[in-house]
Amino acid sequence: MDTAELYRRFAVREVRGHSPAYEDLALEIAADARLLALIDGLPPIKRQPNLLLASVRFLGGPHADFGRFREWVVRHWAELRETVLARRTQTNEAGRCATLLPVLAGLTGPLALVEAGASAGLCLYPDRYRYRYDDRPVLGPEDSPVVLACRTNGRVPVPTRVPEVVWRAGLDLNPLDVREEETSRWLECLVWPGQHERLARLRGAVRIVREDPPHLVKGDLNETLRDLVASAPREATVVVFHSAVLPYLEEGERDRFVAAVRGLPVRWISNEGSPRLPSVLAGLGRDLPEDRLAFLPALDGRPVAMAGPHGEWLDWLDT
Template identity: 50%
Template sequence: MTTAELYATFAAQEARGVSPTYERLSLAVAQSDELLALLETLPEGKRQPNLLYGVVRFLRGPVDEPDAFVDYAVTHWPTVSGEMRVRATQTNEAGRCTALLPVLAKLPQPLALLEVGASAGLCLYPDQYGYRYGDHVVGTGTPVLECDASGLVPPTTLPKVVWRGGLDLNPLDVTSADDVAWLEALIWPEHTHRRARFVAAAKVAAADPPRLVRGDLVDDLPALAAEAPSDATLVVFHTSVLYQVPPDRRRAFADVVRDLDCHWIANEAADVLPYDNLPDPPNEALHNLLALDGTPLAWGRSHGQSLVWFG
């Protein structure tokens, strides 16, 4: 896929109907030979739309008008590209816990949670948030995470979590103003509800910080997993992380997880891990595939806003 096709596809499959701002920007980038040429000087994994848009917003550049955005990115390319090379799309969306909760609630309690690609660790607190699946409410915490779910019998109780650990190449700290500003820049412009949710979830994490370790998902996972209490059910999970990992390292990671005494929850795009005989996704929008121990269970949007259960 060319860089122009990458941005055009992002406009059609991810931004359309979700962020008019990013749809307009993506179409403009796809048609700008100058900006495309600059993007192609970056490593392939650093050319992604979310990273470019997050960096420009972090730098307080314009995003409301496509021509102004393209002009800013081109004119300030040394600064923009410098940030893109050292930063990553570490979106820390607590709403993704709506997909995790139905699985976590059914596992033997209590739980020790270990998130791969944890960012600042906001998804390590599924027991602290409130949930609304249609008219069904679970928990009394804040923020309240809403999910349009079908085919699902919603959980009636929250899991009991006794240990939280996270692994990331660049773990972020919700008590750091710079890290918080970066995470806010990754929230799409129109998503004021997500921004409010992030602020509330960050307060939860800051009140009881998780154990976050800088490390590689293959080489350093066993050591962190060994820290989990032996009398709790260890759950290794990840959401929208492995697409950034080369295929050979994905396979190595899967082998490592299978060798651990744990349950494994994967919530990734359907082409990231191998599955057979999948049902079709609900529509053409980009969906993640939720799986437990290699068994597919549901299609869901990447921010936890919807879930179609088939498992």
């Protein structure tokens, strides 16, 4: 799709109902020839709405008024362009653990977790968060600073306790260390304006990770995964999982990654936007929502649910 359509879809399917400021900005950008020309001068992977908008906020630019926003972007384009090129979206959304937990809890433990595209590793701690599914009792460690709320539909196998995780590691082309203040500030800029609860849980997850930093390996998914899996403890069930990472791989790289995971002695949990894994989408058996972005949590290549991209809702599939 062209850049205007990219920003319109972001406004309508992603931020609508979640961030009025970003919905307005994205729709205005989609109709502004000057801004579209500037954005089209970026490499395609760098034209992402969230990357551009987060970069503006990171540099201290406005986000509440399109006139001021447009003037600022045009005036500061050289600096903004440099930031966009240097940064990656890497939205490390701990809320996704709420949609992963029912799948993880159904596996034979203890678990050794390997996250592909781990960013700062916040999703490597599903056992350290608390969870509220609808009006069910909250589960998870009572002293956790993070409570993840998730609306459910269907026969979701909500566990009564979090799984035992005995080992955790992640890999990323650009792993982030949240002990660095600038890194934490960048992650906060990736949270959409007005999402106060999401910002609070990010800060809570950062606290947990700062106290017990994960083992993060810098490397290409297709070059590093096998060695990282081999280093996991043999007495544990090794789980390779990933969320919203496949859009950053070319189609051939995605195919290599899927083939590599399938060839390893692991359980594989994917949580990606529907077009990224055609084989998973083919097993859905129902239409996708047209008015909102849906992820497809899947176990070993078989879809088990549709989910909100930030873990805010989970619709279990009939199996």
